Every structure is written in structure tokens, then in C-alpha cells.
Amino acid sequence: MTTHFGRTELPPAQASALRRAIRFERYTLIFLAVAITLVFLVMGSSQAMKAAWIEDLLSLAPPIAFLIAVRIVNKRPTEKYPYGFHRSVGVAHLVAGVALFAMGAFLIIDSLSGLITAEHPPIGSIVLFGNPIWLGWLMMIVMALTIPLPIYFGRVKMKLAKELHDKVLYADADMNKADWMTAVGSIVGVAGIGIGLWWADAAAALFIAVSIVWDGVKNLRAAITDLMDTRATTFDDGEPHPVSQKVDDYLRDLPWAAEVGSRVRDQGHVFHVESFIVPRPGESPTVQQLLEARDGCIELDWKVEDIVLVPIDELPEEVGGARDTRQSERNE
Amino acid sequence: MKVEGVEIVVALFLWSGMRRFRSLLAVTCVALLTGCSMAIPTDPDGTLDRVTGGTLRVGVSERPPWVETAEGEEPGGTEPELIREFAESIDAETEWTEGGEERLLKALERGELDVVIGGFTDQTPWVDYGALTVPYAEEEYEGAREKHVMIVRMGENAFLVALERFLLAEGATA
Numbered sequence: 001m002t003t004h005f006g007r008t009e010l011p012p013a014q015a016s017a018l019r020r021a022i023r024f025e026r027y028t029l030i031f032l033a034v035a036i037t038l039v040f041l042v043m044g045s046s047q048a049m050k051a052a053w054i055e056d057l058l059s060l061a062p063p064i065a066f067l068i069a070v071r072i073v074n075k076r077p078t079e080k081y082p083y084g085f086h087r088s089v090g091v092a093h094l095v096a097g098v099a100l101f102a103m104g105a106f107l108i109i110d111s112l113s114g115l116i117t118a119e120h121p122p123i124g125s126i127v128l129f130g131n132p133i134w135l136g137w138l139m140m141i142v143m144a145l146t147i148p149l150p151i152y153f154g155r156v157k158m159k160l161a162k163e164l165h166d167k168v169l170y171a172d173a174d175m176n177k178a179d180w181m182t183a184v185g186s187i188v189g190v191a192g193i194g195i196g197l198w199w200a201d202a203a204a205a206l207f208i209a210v211s212i213v214w215d216g217v218k219n220l221r222a223a224i225t226d227l228m229d230t231r232a233t234t235f236d237d238g239e240p241h242p243v244s245q246k247v248d249d250y251l252r253d254l255p256w257a258a259e260v261g262s263r264v265r266d267q268g269h270v271f272h273v274e275s276f277i278v279p280r281p282g283e284s285p286t287v288q289q290l291l292e293a294r295d296g297c298i299e300l301d302w303k304v305e306d307i308v309l310v311p312i313d314e315l316p317e318e319v320g321g322a323r324d325t326r327q328s329e330r331n332e
Numbered sequence: 333m334k335v336e337g338v339e340i341v342v343a344l345f346l347w348s349g350m351r352r353f354r355s356l357l358a359v360t361c362v363a364l365l366t367g368c369s370m371a372i373p374t375d376p377d378g379t380l381d382r383v384t385g386g387t388l389r390v391g392v393s394e395r396p397p398w399v400e401t402a403e404g405e406e407p408g409g410t411e412p413e414l415i416r417e418f419a420e421s422i423d424a425e426t427e428w429t430e431g432g433e434e435r436l437l438k439a440l441e442r443g444e445l446d447v448v449i450g451g452f453t454d455q456t457p458w459v460d461y462g463a464l465t466v467p468y469a470e471e472e473y474e475g476a477r478e479k480h481v482m483i484v485r486m487g488e489n490a491f492l493v494a495l496e497r498f499l500l501a502e503g504a505t506a
Contacts, residue, residue: 120376120487122463125496132466132500134373134493196374198487 005073005086005269008305017163022070025063028153032060035146042138051110051205052186059179061099062172065092069168073268089168089268094223096171101216103178107209114202121193121201136190143183150176165235165269165303167222174215181208229265243271243301250300251275254293256283261319273307276315285311373489379446380491388424390415391436393450401430411449411482418498437461440485447484447495454479463492468499
């Protein structure tokens, strides 16, 4: 079976990365289902454990969003959706970003209010096989059990996110990080309560929540700006994506091209490219030359497939032309 | 035993430096270390230490047959009986305060009482004012199974666990 993103056929490396990502997101869902059940069982009346449980529920959102987006993104462009369905990835990224942010914000509010009102979390006994034991031990064990897998999942997803240029996977890798960090925080917190520090749990949670909120803000901002058609960036939104530069360089090397500038927007996994080309004086590209130039660009990277070449008299300002000339208006 | 300052400092130090997987090891070490040198859990306000050999302050709210009160007499019923036995087991005197649930629970929240009894079940709406013990007895009431609990001061976990152990051992036979 050939794997597609819409009408973009994936190179073998990306196709196998995509299958691996789908598999890992399914594993994540199975793991979360088990973790949610376990935490629910040892939750008792502990607010801290309740918070951990709500976080586990929230961390369901990115994998589900990813699996849905991957199904939708597979569709080819139609008359109604002429750009294809790649943007479903952008929507999923937004969902994942909101989930991450909500989790961090919830944790901050929850632990801050606990500290301010000086809530002393009660952790009593639980009867296990007929013996009463302190529930704190059980909480710490369950929390410790939920640490290793998210670390592993997060690392794999981070790699796949880069390979596939998939920001949902990236956000989900952050979510896995948030998961295991809160688990570590809960262990420290419950241990602190154990030695009589009532504020330990809230303080540990607050410490971690700040980093989760930051990841949430980062992903939210990236998702929103991508939906606003900001210029294409790398999967971690660290820098402008090198493909834009590669396309410009390739076109500039054509014998008939004088000046080149491109608008590149991230559609999800793939890019939509509009390249403006000012021909050399006296040259006028033929249809054949344009077709060859387009194919040349598509060869550059699998993410370039939907590309429009626009021969023009001067470059619009937004792609590096002189001031006060824009593509969006007629330049007299 | 008292919390040793050094242990807290070590715990915080490890905690602040923990970013990597090996931090898990550190947490386990702290848990084990503290487990060896002190009783876990410990009360933030030292309730168990204070009542052991001292005075156990009990709030009682009438609810026969669990709690029965009468003018000029010590409270009777199954729960005051259990509390008397518990107090005896830790060599404590009991000081009874009778009243309505609201007044007692608010006094408990302020730390003026150590435990409140009144035939409470695990479905009690007073969960924000005190910590419920594990259910120590069950009863059929109007077609539903009710699980009975006592309410102690929030976060006094050593005292909570001590009372729970007593109730689980003795409560079933009461």
C-alpha cells in the first residue's frame, strides 16, 4: 500500500515513520486507559491524585486528535476543498495545544489555591488483601509505574515528529513529558506529605505546572500562527523552514530567472508554495520551462507538492521586493 | 520521631536538580531513607504525638444507635464506645464536646477538636471540613448499604492512620 498525505505520496522513510507514529499513538491510548483506571482506584479523597487523574484524561486529547487528523489528511483534494485536507493537522495541533495549556493552567490554579488556603491534604489507609496500609505508599508506586513509558513514548514521538514534520506529534511528545513530570512531582509531593509537610504536594505540582503551561503556550502560539499562514517553520517552530530557501535558490539558478521570492505556508505536513519569478530582461518563460521548473522544485523535498509559479514584473514586498509593492494589491 | 531538617534539605535539593530519568532513583532513595528514620506518615501539627498520653478531643453529634447523648451523662452508642477503646489504647483521656454537625465540623477545621463522630457515612457532605477514615462498618439502611466513617482533622495523617488501624481491627466486632 502506498501511503499518502492527500495527493502527496510519501517517500519510504516518511511512510514507515507515519505507520510507526500511528502505532505509537495507539499504544499511548492503551497505556492511558490503564493509567486512568489505576489512578482512579487509588485516588481516594486526595486532591493531588484527582489532579493527576484529570491530567491523564486531558492527555488523551493529543493522541486522539492525531489519529483523527491522520485519517482526514489522507483524503485527496476535492472541488469543495481545493487545497486538500492537510489543515486538519493544524486543527489537531490546536486541540493538542489547548489540552496542554489547560492541563498546566488547571494544575497551577489547583495547587496555588491549595497553598493559599493552606489545605492539608489527608492521605489515610487502604485495605489491601486484608491489611491496612498507608495509601501514600500505593500512590507513589502507581505514580512510579506511570513514569517510564511516557518517557519512552515522548522520545520516539519527538523523533517521528521531526521526520514527518508533524506538530501534533511534537505537542504530544510535550504532553508525555508533562505526564511523567507530574508523576515525579506527585511522588515527591506524597513523600513530602508523608514526612509531615502539608505543602509539599502543592509546591511540587506548582513547580512542574509552570513548565507545562510554557509548553502549552508554545504549542498554542505555533498552532494559531500556522493557521494564520505564518511562514513555514521547522516542526518545533524553532526557525524558518529551510525548504523555502531551497526553492528560492533552485529557481534563481534557472537561466531565465532574474529575481525570485516565495510565500510558503505550512498546510500541516506539506507546504503550499507560491513562488514569484521576475524573468531576465527580454526573456519570457514558456509553459514547458515553467513545468520543468515546477517539477524541479517538487523534487527538492517531499513537502513541496502544491506549488504555484508566478512570472511577474517586480517582486512583492513580502517576499523580498522593493517597498510598497504587494501581491495583494495592484501596483501601478 | 521528629522530622530532621537535613532530610528535607536533601529532598529539596534532589528535587530541584531532577530533570532526568535517574531522578526516579533519587526519589526512591529519599523515600527509603526517610522511611528508615521516622514514622510515615507524620502529622503536620503533631496530633498523634499530642493525644498519646494526653487528651483526645472528641466532637459528638447525636445519631442513634451510633451516637446517643443524654443530659449529664457521657455519650453512649457504638462510636463513643470505640473512641473510648481507642483512647485507652494510646493512653489518652477523652474530652467530649456535644453539638450540631456544623458547629463540630467547623471546630474540627479550626483545630479545636481532633475527631468528630455522629454516624457519618462515606457519602457525608462534610468532606471539605475534615478527613474521612476508611469505612469500618457497613449497615443496610433504607435499601442501600451505608459505609460508616469517622471524621478527623485535615492532613493529620499519622493520627488518621492510627485511628483507621484501630477501627479496622476492632470496628467490625463492635
